[in-house]
């Protein structure tokens with residue numbers, strides 16, 4: 001399946017909502033008046049594009065209509081498409097450097113898909129012939145360690161783990177040194193999404209991050225924030241909170257297939273400083289794709 005088909009299938013629910021809503025608003029007249037533009041703005045907000053981003057998109061549509069005098073459906077679509085792309089920014093990929101240790105640290109609140117993404121990334125890099133290692137730094141729940149070990153067995157990848165309740169930073173210390181001595185290309189670290197409270201979680205993440213940077217100063221270290229599209233505007237808040245605790249290289253937006261809230265990618269891009277690098281479009285291993293703003297927008301809007 002091509003990337004466009006993957007996105008289009010993955011985004012069926014959001015596309016159903018946005019594209020059908022758009023077509024319904026546009027039906028009949030073939031041109032846009034102020035009421036219809038207001039309806040369109042409400043539609044974007046309902047699709048979780050976020051109030052700020054929706055306003056910005058509709059401002060640019062109004063501006064485009066004023067400038068060109070063209071209030072046709074195609075003109076509105078053209079301006080929406082352009083502004084959405086502007087908000088999402090250039091396509092940015094998760095780059096793996098050659099001949100050095102790459103460390104990917106997956107962070108995010110519980111249930112967003114960190115462990116699943118760790119498994120999917122592991123499979124991706126194994127498929128590219130890289131030497132991969134997993135680290136179970138979510139020591140809060142026994143099931144979390146087992147879940148990563150299942151991915152390790154499935155992909156024939158070593159998993160560095162300690163017992164439940166052990167210090168996650170110590171797991172990272174072990175993992176980094178094991179990865180250096182075994183000349184691993186990609187070390188993927190899974191972390192906890194829930195601790196006793198939010199401050200604990202943020203403190204732990206910054207400790208983990210410090211240990212990783214201290215122990216592997218010459219490696220390429222990238223923390224990825226995993227956010228769940230189905231949580232809507234909460235994902236936007238998470239992007240803010242985590243960015244305050246550690247240096248976030250980029251974001252993974254998961255479960256785009258799971259709801260009509262896929263528009264949240266635009267809301268997140270509007271607020272966050274780091275780009276969306278990857279998208280989760282389903283539960284199986286091949287459902288992790290590079291996030292492509294153009295294809296994303298094309299999958300969201302009706303064809304002009």
Ligand SMILES: Nc1nc2c(ncn2[C@@H]2O[C@H](COP(=O)(O)OP(=O)(O)OP(=O)(O)O)[C@@H](O)[C@H]2O)c(=O)[nH]1
Pocket residue numbers: 108109110111112113114115116117138144192193194226254255256257258279280281282283287
């Ligand atoms: N539909 C869909 N489900 C996903 C996707 N990514 C993850 N999931 C599912 O989401 C659930 C939670 O995923 P996990 O990977 O366990 O999430 P986590 O962030 O590790 O959760 P904690 O360890 O509890 O913090 C699982 O049932 C996954 O199969 C996705 O892109 N699409």
Ligand SMILES: [Mg+2]
Pocket residue numbers: 114115116138144190191
């Ligand atoms: Mg997990």
